[in-house]
Amino acid sequence: MVENLGLTNGFKLSIKSLESGLDPKVIHAAVQVLRSSISALSELEQTPFSFSYGSQRHADNLPAAQTPGGTLYTGLQFEVPLDKLTVVLRCLGDWLERTKQKNLYAIEIPPTYTLTLQTDQVKELAQLLPLAETLLPPQEIYLAKAETYIAAFGDFTPAARANLAIICHRVGLSVEEANDLNAQSMGPFKTLAEKYQHFRKELLVCKQESALDGDFWQVMQDKAVTMSLPEADAQFLKAERLQTLRTEVSQALHRAESADAVERQRHREQQQRLINYRQTFAELAIDTLNLDDLGPDAAAFHQGTMAKLSAAEFNRGRLTQAREFYHLSQTEVDALEQAVLCELYLLSGLL
Amino acid sequence: MAENVACLIKVVDPQLKSDEVVTEVRYLIEDLRDLDDMSQVRFEPYSEIRDVAEIQVGIRFEVDAERLGSILRRLRDRLYYKPIPTRFLFQISDIQLQIETHKAGDLTGLMLAARSGLLFSPVSDYLAEAETYSRTQGELSPTELDNLSLLRQRLDISEEVAKLLNARAAGPYPTQAEKQRHFDETVRAEFSRLRSHHDGQPIAPKDIWPVLQELAENLGLPTPEAEALYQQHLQRYRDDIRLKAEQQALKAAEDARLAGEAKAEGDRQQQAQQTQAHRDQYRTLCHQALAKGLYPSEFDQGRLDQARRLRGIAPVDAVSIETAVRDELYGSIDSAAGVNYNRLRGLLMQQAWQAADLETETAILKALNQDMQPVTAATVQRLPAVDLATIDALWQRYSNGRFGFKAQQQVYRSQQQILQDDPQRWLGFQQGLGWRDQPSWLSRGFRPYHNLDFSLAAPPGHLPTWRWCCPSLSHRYSPSLEVVEAVLAHLNTCMPLEAVSIPTFDQTLVVGGVASAS
Incomplete structure (x- = not known):
């Protein structure tokens, strides 16, 4: 999480063992413990360390694998943010209390200050803290930390505020100064909700999923930086907009499909009415059909069947009702009745 | 007894010629000698070989700590008027501080600290002791406070100053209980914030533990203890979220069930309405067919028969409807004795x-x-x-x-x-x-x-x-x-x-x- 600070907002600490008579393995182990302790501190887990190795005198009595250039450390150097000075020096104090070894400590606060101390005493090491703290630029430290929080959360979370309050207390900033720096780091919007609202509004310009990438998104990313909206939040809002656009497309498709379905249903119903009328008419025609009295040709068959249907009042009533029921046009009725009569005529030839 | 501070001041501007450097050093000595009580200080030259010749590029001197503040002020003022890159080396106790700058402001912090006395014995000894105690236990225990009290007396530090130093070492939350309470309140506020976002406008999910861990370190709370507290809140938060999700799922299932039932009821009602509509249509047709007489004509019988078939009305129901319509039009012929009227x-x-x-x-x-x-x-x-x-x-x-x-x-x-x-x-x-x-x-x-x-x-x-x-x-x-x-x-x-x-x-x-x- 912590990037290489390039000694602008950070300080460099180097520790080198001065215990010439001690077993190098013990020193090596102590250095490794210190590295673990520093790495265990918040936001320092990715801190890069560089190590010092033992002198030739040490190496003479060691296996080849542990000679200089091997793995036995006599010291280490690392670089961390300025606001971690107190925590790191306390961690050093804890470590020194356990190891009780004499070391050379060098703190480099760029570009101006370098503090050095040789000691095996915790209390002497503790004297470094007030001196080092006096050299820190209070506003820069506070602002850098506030900006770190804004870059991560887009707003001052309760934990961020608590940490900033402690920094404020330690570096001796007034509440007014802290508020000014908070406002400065927060950018043009007062809350994360305002940032979300504004960014969402800007995203509304994008009406198509494909337009959400490329140049448009590049501009939006620049906007996010300008308004101090973290990248994670910008991506979150982008995903949200993407989801909305997909939902809109899906809904539009669904609406079109629904309209199609309604049209298909209407068509199906119309077809079904035609089929039903055809079936009803066929039943009526079959009921009145007299095989002994078939016409000589199709026309005569048609005429004869229709005459019978019209002659019997009961059948005429049925036919009238069927025609009324299906709401068919006269053309449709005629076509269907003709088709049925043709089929029946063809079938009658088989009987 | 005041502590002595060894000082070395060296002009390091590579742009200056040798004679200019020597002149600057001379002016520097004169400026420092001009300060009160500095006339007796011995300024030793600090020379380097430049262009084959040895020239004075700086001075060494030793002063008591009380004078360091005024010396730093004079040095700051010099840099303000003539910002020549200069290296300052101060040996305070066992600590060596090197400042290399041409900016007057870079000396301000040290100047203020020197005037406050925080950097020098006996105050620095007391502060180091208090800081060590505070770091070890997270607070100053009664025994430690007693030790500090004895130390204060031995170092001849006033009670007021000791109090200030204790407060500085212990931080804004001096006791372990206060630290824990503050941490707990902060964690609670964090999860409250997350809950409000979860219930209202959602935001991008982010890990809050690193900042809380940082707070624990700043407060001097042991990380495992802080993490245990955080985990308790986290578990509670997750339980709440899970419970809400379950409740929402249950509600959604219940809504779906009710919607299903409503749809089924709607379908049933629609079916019933359709059946009723068919019966009403048939009844209307019966009315038309029976309007002219007690019995429908053959044509109307055909219509009624076809209407019954098309509307899926059972023959027995059709008879019932027809009878009802006939009774309505021509009077009922009910009989308990089985007589046909x-x-x-x-x-x-x-x-x-x-x-x-x-x-x-x-x-x-x-x-x-x-x-x-x-x-x-x-x-x-x-x-x-x-x-x-x-x-x-x-x-x-x-x-x-x-x-x-x-x-x-x-x-x-x-x-x-x-x-x-x-x-x-x-x-x-x-x-x-x-x-x-x-x-x-x-x-x-x-x-x-x-x-x-x-x-x-x-x-x-x-x-x-x-x-x-x-x-x-x-x-x-x-x-x-x-x-x-x-x-x-x-x-x-x-x-x-x-x-x-x-x-x-x-x-x-x-x-x-x-x-x-x-």
């Missing part, structure tokens, strides 16, 4: 009053199962009320209320109000109905059945006749008074009269007839 209805429709009267007699005898047997007062009681109502309704409907049992009951009621004794009342009743003429010395007034008036001009209640109450089928129409009395009583039981207006008839005729009869 269809013929009677048809005759009444045709206004065939005498035939209808004879059919009524046949129907009543059939209902009483009294085929050709005389009806007695006892057997009359067996006439079902439904059948009486059906006959009455049919006669009333087709005579516009002139005929029927109710019309006859009303005549009897009017006689009851006028005449006191039974013989007069019975005579009046029969005369009122037009069934009997006024008695004379030659005749008792009974009229032959064929002389009765079978038209709408007959008196109210004239029809149907009660020939079925006659003891014999002789030509005289003289119903048995005993049976008539039983019939009226039975009618009153089955069809009690409401308070209605009395039909008008010729009362003088009745009164005169009764008087002459008596």
Whole structure:
């Protein structure tokens, strides 16, 4: 999480063992413990360390694998943010209390200050803290930390505020100064909700999923930086907009499909009415059909069947009702009745 | 006793020529000597080889710590007016501080600290002790405070200063309990923030532990202890979220179930409405088909048959609907005795009053199962009320209320109000109905059945006749008074009269007839 600070907002600490008579393995182990302790501190887990190795005198009595250039450390150097000075020096104090070894400590606060101390005493090491703290630029430290929080959360979370309050207390900033720096780091919007609202509004310009990438998104990313909206939040809002656009497309498709379905249903119903009328008419025609009295040709068959249907009042009533029921046009009725009569005529030839 | 500070100041500007450097060093010495109590300080030259010649590039000197503040102020002012890159080296106790700068501001922090006395013994010794105690336990325990008190006395530091130093070492939350409480409150506030976002406008998910861990470190709380506290809150938060998700899922499932039920109910209702609509359509068609007569024409039968098939109405239901419509249009022919009143209805429709009267007699005898047997007062009681109502309704409907049992009951009621004794009342009743003429010395007034008036001009209640109450089928129409009395009583039981207006008839005729009869 912590990037290489390039000694602008950070300080460099180097520790080198001065215990010439001690077993190098013990020193090596102590250095490794210190590295673990520093790495265990918040936001320092990715801190890069560089190590010092033992002198030739040490190496003479060691296996080849542990000679200089091997793995036995006599010291280490690392670089961390300025606001971690107190925590790191306390961690050093804890470590020194356990190891009780004499070391050379060098703190480099760029570009101006370098503090050095040789000691095996915790209390002497503790004297470094007030001196080092006096050299820190209070506003820069506070602002850098506030900006770190804004870059991560887009707003001052309760934990961020608590940490900033402690920094404020330690570096001796007034509440007014802290508020000014908070406002400065927060950018043009007062809350994360305002940032979300504004960014969402800007995203509304994008009406198509494909337009959400490329140049448009590049501009939006620049906007996010300008308004101090973290990248994670910008991506979150982008995903949200993407989801909305997909939902809109899906809904539009669904609406079109629904309209199609309604049209298909209407068509199906119309077809079904035609089929039903055809079936009803066929039943009526079959009921009145007299095989002994078939016409000589199709026309005569048609005429004869229709005459019978019209002659019997009961059948005429049925036919009238069927025609009324299906709401068919006269053309449709005629076509269907003709088709049925043709089929029946063809079938009658088989009987 | 004040602590001594060893100082080395060296001009490191590579742009300056050797003679310029020497001049700057000379001016520097003069500036420092000009300070109060600095005339006795010994400034040792600090030389380097430049361009083969050894030149003075700086000075070394040692002063007591109390003077460091004023020296730093003078040095700062020099840099302010002439920002020459310079290296300052201060040996304070065992700490060596090197400052290399050309900016006056870079000396301000050290200058203020030097004037506060924080950097030098004995204050720095006390502060280091307090800082060490505070770092180790996270707070100053009573024993440690006692040790510090002793140290304060030994170092000759005032109580006020010691208090300030303790506060500086312990930080804004001096006790372990206060630190824990503050941490707990902060964690609680963090999860409260997350809850509010979860319930309202969601935001990008982020890990909050690193900042809380940082807070724990800044407060001096052991990380495992802080993490345990955080985990408790995290677990509670997750439980809440899970519970809410479960509740939402349950609600969604319940909503889906209710929606399913509502849809099923809607479908069922729609189906029922469709069925009802089909029945209504069929009923309408029945009305149309039966409007012209009791029975539909063959054409209409065809229409009804096709309509029934197309609407999926069962034959039995179709018959039921048709019957209901026919009853509605032409009167009900219900019978509890299994008598078919269809013929009677048809005759009444045709206004065939005498035939209808004879059919009524046949129907009543059939209902009483009294085929050709005389009806007695006892057997009359067996006439079902439904059948009486059906006959009455049919006669009333087709005579516009002139005929029927109710019309006859009303005549009897009017006689009851006028005449006191039974013989007069019975005579009046029969005369009122037009069934009997006024008695004379030659005749008792009974009229032959064929002389009765079978038209709408007959008196109210004239029809149907009660020939079925006659003891014999002789030509005289003289119903048995005993049976008539039983019939009226039975009618009153089955069809009690409401308070209605009395039909008008010729009362003088009745009164005169009764008087002459008596």
